[in-house]
Amino acid sequence: MNKKLPLILAIVGAFSLTACQAEKVNKEAVTEVKEKVTEVSQAVIKVKDTAALEAEVLTKYPPLDIEMSAKKLADHTYQVQGMAGIATDNGGFISNSGFVVTDEGVVVIDALGSPPLAVELLKRIRQVTDKPIKKLIITHYHADHVFGAQVFKEIGAEIIAPIGSMKYINADSTPARLNERRESLKPWVNEQTYVVTPDVIIDKTTDFTLGGQEFTINVVGAAHSDGDLTLLAKEDGILFSGDIIFGGRVPFIGGGSTIKWVETLAEMSKGLDLNVLVPGHGDASTDPAQAIKLTSSYIIYMREVMGAAAEDLEEFVEAYEAVDWSEFSSLPAFDNVNRMNANTVFLSMEEESVE
């Protein structure tokens, strides 16, 4: 046997091992590059998708000719203000919405009362920025703030809502409410319209950062509705209060708890350090304490007069007629909602008095 053979074999072996390792390293490098390429192309597809999805929603829903503008409140924050009126006036454009533009994307607050209104809102956002819509934060589940949500869901935004929202979504009355709007807001609320289920339900105060800006979602609980939240855009010092506060008009008392509502407002008015407060309806205010006071004094008064009537076992009709409403009767929306509010509070105070 050739004495050199083992040595040769060893050398060949070493070479093939090295070749094998080199191939492995090469393969890994190729895989890595391939992965990167896939990542990049997926990102490209995603960008393309978002643009395609936006193009789709722009033509998917019945057009709505409405006056709507995005008012700049601070460096990054805008308000879209609904008009005065009842739920079905002005194509249902009665509530406020807003948005905050960050370097990474846009945070939208409330989706208005129908998909076509949300499309108009999206168009106003696009006049300001081409950044992707990252999040839709819903202050509470009431038709005028939420029936446009599907537009933002369909373009890939994360839908965030407060605890209590599922109570509204699952309520027996919700399909009937939707059907009522399909009639009263025809054709803008139609068979295409559905109630969006949130991606995230927030049950406690939560901070988040987007594009270098900080936000705080404050969970209020059941005050105006089954579940309310507020959003603070910290950098601009702007609070979106949802319907916890109504600007310059009589509030609508929904299905929440007036006790909780009054307590929340009392808590809010302590140490408010804001540049602007954007209520759920009505004008934004640079005097948040004043804005809180109007809503608060109305609910306190309502509880006082209807509470007394319920305690005295009066009939609602007589009790309502006997109340002096002069402090509020000249305010916008008084004629539309005051009697209904009084009835809601009267019934809840009757319940409270037997509890």
Ligand SMILES: [Zn+2]
């Ligand atoms: Zn509202």
